Amino acid sequence: MSDDKRFEYESIHDPQTITAYLQSVLEGIVQRRIVLTSDGDEIVLRPGNLLKLAVKAKRKDDTSRLSIKISWKDSPNSESAEE
Amino acid sequence: MISFESIEDNFKFILLETQGIVQATRDFVDAPSPDSYDGVIGRDDYIDNLKNVIENQCYRRIHTGQAVSEEEVQQIRAIQIIAVNLERIADNCVNIARQVGYLEDPGFIRSYDYAVLFEKVLASLTDIYPTFREHTLSGALAICKIEYELDRLYKETFDIIMPRLRTGQSVQNLITTLFIFRYLERMGDALLNVGEALIFAIIGQRIKVHQFQALQESLDKAGFNGSLSRLNFEPIWGTRSGCRISRVGDVPGGEGRPQEIIFKEGNLAKIRAERESLERWERLFSGLAPRVISYHEERHTASLLEEFLPGYTLDEIAVGTDRGRAERALTELKGTLRRVWSETRRAGPIATDYVGQIEKRLHHVRNVHPHFSRSEQYLGGSKVMSSRELLSRAEAAERKLPAPFSVLTHGDLNANNVVYNEEKGRIHFIDLHRSRHGDYVQDVSVFLISNCRMPLFEAEARTRLHKVIEELLSFAAGLAREWEDGTFGARMATALARSLYTSTRFELNPGFSKEMYLRAHFLLEKVVAHHESEAPWGSFTLPSEVLYY
Numbered sequence: 001m002s003d004d005k006r007f008e009y010e011s012i013h014d015p016q017t018i019t020a021y022l023q024s025v026l027e028g029i030v031q032r033r034i035v036l037t038s039d040g041d042e043i044v045l046r047p048g049n050l051l052k053l054a055v056k057a058k059r060k061d062d063t064s065r066l067s068i069k070i071s072w073k074d075s076p077n078s079e080s081a082e083e
Numbered sequence: 084m085i086s087f088e089s090i091e092d093n094f095k096f097i098l099l100e101t102q103g104i105v106q107a108t109r110d111f112v113d114a115p116s117p118d119s120y121d122g123v124i125g126r127d128d129y130i131d132n133l134k135n136v137i138e139n140q141c142y143r144r145i146h147t148g149q150a151v152s153e154e155e156v157q158q159i160r161a162i163q164i165i166a167v168n169l170e171r172i173a174d175n176c177v178n179i180a181r182q183v184g185y186l187e188d189p190g191f192i193r194s195y196d197y198a199v200l201f202e203k204v205l206a207s208l209t210d211i212y213p214t215f216r217e218h219t220l221s222g223a224l225a226i227c228k229i230e231y232e233l234d235r236l237y238k239e240t241f242d243i244i245m246p247r248l249r250t251g252q253s254v255q256n257l258i259t260t261l262f263i264f265r266y267l268e269r270m271g272d273a274l275l276n277v278g279e280a281l282i283f284a285i286i287g288q289r290i291k292v293h294q295f296q297a298l299q300e301s302l303d304k305a306g307f308n309g310s311l312s313r314l315n316f317e318p319i320w321g322t323r324s325g326c327r328i329s330r331v332g333d334v335p336g337g338e339g340r341p342q343e344i345i346f347k348e349g350n351l352a353k354i355r356a357e358r359e360s361l362e363r364w365e366r367l368f369s370g371l372a373p374r375v376i377s378y379h380e381e382r383h384t385a386s387l388l389e390e391f392l393p394g395y396t397l398d399e400i401a402v403g404t405d406r407g408r409a410e411r412a413l414t415e416l417k418g419t420l421r422r423v424w425s426e427t428r429r430a431g432p433i434a435t436d437y438v439g440q441i442e443k444r445l446h447h448v449r450n451v452h453p454h455f456s457r458s459e460q461y462l463g464g465s466k467v468m469s470s471r472e473l474l475s476r477a478e479a480a481e482r483k484l485p486a487p488f489s490v491l492t493h494g495d496l497n498a499n500n501v502v503y504n505e506e507k508g509r510i511h512f513i514d515l516h517r518s519r520h521g522d523y524v525q526d527v528s529v530f531l532i533s534n535c536r537m538p539l540f541e542a543e544a545r546t547r548l549h550k551v552i553e554e555l556l557s558f559a560a561g562l563a564r565e566w567e568d569g570t571f572g573a574r575m576a577t578a579l580a581r582s583l584y585t586s587t588r589f590e591l592n593p594g595f596s597k598e599m600y601l602r603a604h605f606l607l608e609k610v611v612a613h614h615e616s617e618a619p620w621g622s623f624t625l626p627s628e629v630l631y632y
Contacts, residue, residue, distance in 0.1 A: 007460075010597075010601065011604065012598075012601040021465050024462050027463060027464070035463060036460075036461065036463070037459075038458060038460045039458035062542075
């Protein structure tokens, strides 16, 4: 089972680099397959036809935050195909 | 309310009882009998009890909320430490008495001179109270010295017993005898603690006896005389490791004015380097660094008396609210740096080792922050370099980035190693043991990060720090242009990464330290990308935002 699989990434970048990373993720959405790897551990996400998109923006004092959340329900087929 | 007198009475009791148990143990070793054995064990229980009573009384006396003078607190702390160590001596007596039971021939031990060790312990125990009462420093030192004596006597016996053991005869007797001497030797360790507690009671500072002796010798060499107990002795916290002394009384050549001195004692190589460096600075820029007053070397340690330079350190000034002072100090610092670097500048490239320094300290960082190292990751097709790979590629970039010239650097130009004397309007450098010819960018980066990493988060304080950072960075960038230093930006990025990454080991605030760690990675990634793009170094732009938090 792929329950509880996690991938975490945190970094500081300039806009160009961040764009490149986001671009890679976007390409994954288009291709319906996003592979995230950390130290050899792989997690594969398969975005379906229905994706929920939540965008939040916040500005407080001297800090701004933009969070983009994309989530979806995996269909049983896509999961077993991966395992 | 517990009175000091009642603590002192119990202190006298425990001293008498400890003398009693040592004497009883000696008598038992001389002529073992069940009665004399019980005499040792029974006394130990009583001493245990007394120690607990004294500890309770000491803590209660200090914590009753009533005004207890600092001096009395010192006396109480000393009594408590001494009581703990007397109880250890009593425990060692019990251990000796138990060992006697393992002697196959109780008379066997008489051919070894245990009596002299007992006598030394007893003599020291007798001296404790008068020393405490009359505050005689020489008495306290004499008690400390017993430890060396007992060590020496133990070693002598050890050297006699070892070859005899090798013959394979009387093994049990020999080993038991050795154990008994070992317990006597351990009493010396406890007496050393007692002596140091007495020094504390007299001069009011916890100081190790070897530091104390080094201080005394350094003062003697410098021509100061008089009793050390008259000195106002104050340890210095933080990076100005060592101790500060302000001497009350005449200092030769000091026109009778009281003078303050920095005393440093410790690692031979470090202190020696500091002395050599101070003398070099004095030759080149008289008065900029502290003058060496005296220097003294032992086998593994050295001690140094140096001039105490009055003023505010630049971190104190940056934190303070006096803007005028901050500006004057910064202007003066820039002038001093320009002068030092201009006058010591040597043409010719010099290699730097910023990435190597990160690698050397990485395990210290990981000890404090186990997660501050990245493994290789992929976000879809985009690869994120692991920290290891990043460092090795940054190292390759650094090899192509020598400093075009070298200057005499401070070597550790933290804001707290720069002193501003407002009265004289001048800057002083302190803690110069890492000073050498090298890249001025290192000094600048260390100074910038020492401001950047100050754990002050109020907007106003941060603005003050940002002002300091901005001004010094633009000063250094200006010099770089003037001196046609085309790799300044990339070297600065690497040097800042080094300071940010390695400084996280001193920072426990999780958010702040993570930010430093991530910014270090960001800088190194920039340098690596630029290097691998084969663009000229002159086109590298330092992302100076990393310095603002």
